[in-house]
Amino acid sequence: MLETLSALSRLPRPLYGSEHSLPNQAIGQPHCHPWAQLSHALRGTLRVETERGHFLAPPGQAAWVPAGMRHAVYCSPGTVIRSLYVVPEVLPTFGKKSCVLRIDALLRELIQAFSLLPEHYDVTGADGRLAAVLIDRLAEAEEAGIILPWPEDPRLQALCRHLQAHPDDRTGLEALAEHFSGVTGRTLSRWFLAQTGLNFRQWRKRCRVMAALPLLERGERVTDAALACGYDSPSAFIAAFHEQLGAPPGAFI
Missing domain, CATH: 1.10.10.60 (Homeodomain-like)
Known part of the structure; x- marks a missing residue:
């Protein structure tokens, strides 16, 4: 799985993450990639570890990892993950810091709806507009959660x-x-x-x-x-x- 992820040189779309695609797997091996990652647990608890700190994201929260930062993702049994991969220029709000974001009810539904789109969705049509709304909502998300500095x-x-x-x-x-x-x-x-x-x-x-x-x-x-x-x-x-x-x-x- 990690080998498949590493083989990508660029994302198929500026915002990427399908229900059945590789981002929805917890990868415990430290790795990095040239795009940012948002890991959200619809059910269960996620722990994201970086060299700067460990981040815990229970339901209602999500861990944000900036492009190029080495990290590993772990989850409790039964966890259902939805991950989004984002080209850095599309969502520069959080810069180069990792953090935990609060996922409100609307943002949760947008993430779930987006995960049902095909990987090569039409960026000029309704699917592209859904992606744009999701990006806008993510930019407004509040920081939350608990961070254990390392x-x-x-x-x-x-x-x-x-x-x-x-x-x-x-x-x-x-x-x-x-x-x-x-x-x-x-x-x-x-x-x-x-x-x-x-x-x-x-x-x-x-x-x-x-x-x-x-x-x-x-x-x-x-x-x-x-x-x-x-x-x-x-x-x-x-x-x-x-x-x-x-x-x-x-x-x-």
């Missing part, structure tokens, strides 16, 4: 990968700092702040909330999600979730 230091990256794979790990800051980097907890937190904009405690909290979203999305209880992500009580988890996303778990899902 550090550059290999020692911090190893720690981050561990915490992402084991959100229930309750090992303290000092022990983690000594094990992964041989420095004090204070130094480690200072490194995190310099490289991610978050101190260690803030980064870990955001990582845990991101780990909980796929669990909640597939119907697990708030209590079970809280315990699986390292929280002693549902109330502490709900408070952290509300702090990160502006709503309690039930309202968000």
Whole structure:
């Protein structure tokens, strides 16, 4: 699948993405291409990883990756993806940054309708006008969602990968700092702040909330999600979730 994607030197149309075409597959291998990509989950949760950060997009949101940026796309079981590939000049609104966009009801319907068009749709007819409306709506989409900034230091990256794979790990800051980097907890937190904009405690909290979203999305209880992500009580988890996303778990899902 990735080989097929890489074989494209240019898109068939300035806005491209059919229901049955290759963009609607999650490609976990890091790759890049000369066009921008919007990955939207009609059902399930998407995680897009770049060298600068990890982006989580549950239903109602979509991850935007600019042209030329290396990324990998992962999804929870049962996820239904609709991806759009965009020639950079067609939608320059978001520039060269990756982000998460809010997908309102109209934009969701436009994406679904566009995915039913043939790959070589008529850009001068009704299909082309639908594509133009979709591009206009995307340009107005608000940024949303939760982004986990990724550090550059290999020692911090190893720690981050561990915490992402084991959100229930309750090992303290000092022990983690000594094990992964041989420095004090204070130094480690200072490194995190310099490289991610978050101190260690803030980064870990955001990582845990991101780990909980796929669990909640597939119907697990708030209590079970809280315990699986390292929280002693549902109330502490709900408070952290509300702090990160502006709503309690039930309202968000």
